[in-house]
Amino acid sequence: MNLLQYKSNEMISSTELIRKSKSIFNKIQKKEIEKAVILRDGKPQFMLLDFETYEKLMTEYLSFKENKEKIKKEEVLENTEIAEEDIQKAFDEIEKLNLEPRTVSSTKNIEITVDDIIEEEIKNEEEPLKEFWEK
Incomplete structure (x- = not known):
């Protein structure tokens, strides 16, 4: 899963989203495309993901954040110990x-x-x- 790289079939104008929303939602749901990057004035503005992908991302993020905080606390404790x-x-x-x-x-x-x-x-x-x- 690489959400920072966009394939041409994943880039959709906001006008196209309005006209073909059902088709775009179906493609995401059937995993034909991983995400839909919505363009406004030719620039990426929004991203559509299926909810399962979103939950997976958030779980990974929260796990990473929790581990990072634990590591910081351990580093502080290690560095503050004085013989x-x-x-x-x-x-x-x-x-x-x-x-x-x-x-x-x-x-x-x-x-x-x-x-x-x-x-x-x-x-x-x-x-x-x-x-x-x-x-």
């Missing part, structure tokens, strides 16, 4: 950074601590975003 060894290495690296509050002095005798810098960054993040049309 205990990697976690310990990360903690060791954090400890090496020695992130205790420190004081930085400038020539103007102003003291700034690491906590002050972090606090200022948090304040900046909490400001609401302006909509692009607001100026």
Whole structure:
């Protein structure tokens, strides 16, 4: 079943569909043609299928979609697992950074601590975003 390729006997103008609908329906039902591609202004616009073919397509599609979602979930779970060894290495690296509050002095005798810098960054993040049309 290849619904993306059209044979010349499957391509039918909308005018011909109106005039010969019973004949076209019979051809589809008797499997003389797999589908009827209805043309408007010479371009494919609609497709007629028998209901059995439609059900088969939808069953395959839903099965594929379900399998795809399962595979995605499995990939996410596989990719998010972190080895205990990697976690310990990360903690060791954090400890090496020695992130205790420190004081930085400038020539103007102003003291700034690491906590002050972090606090200022948090304040900046909490400001609401302006909509692009607001100026």
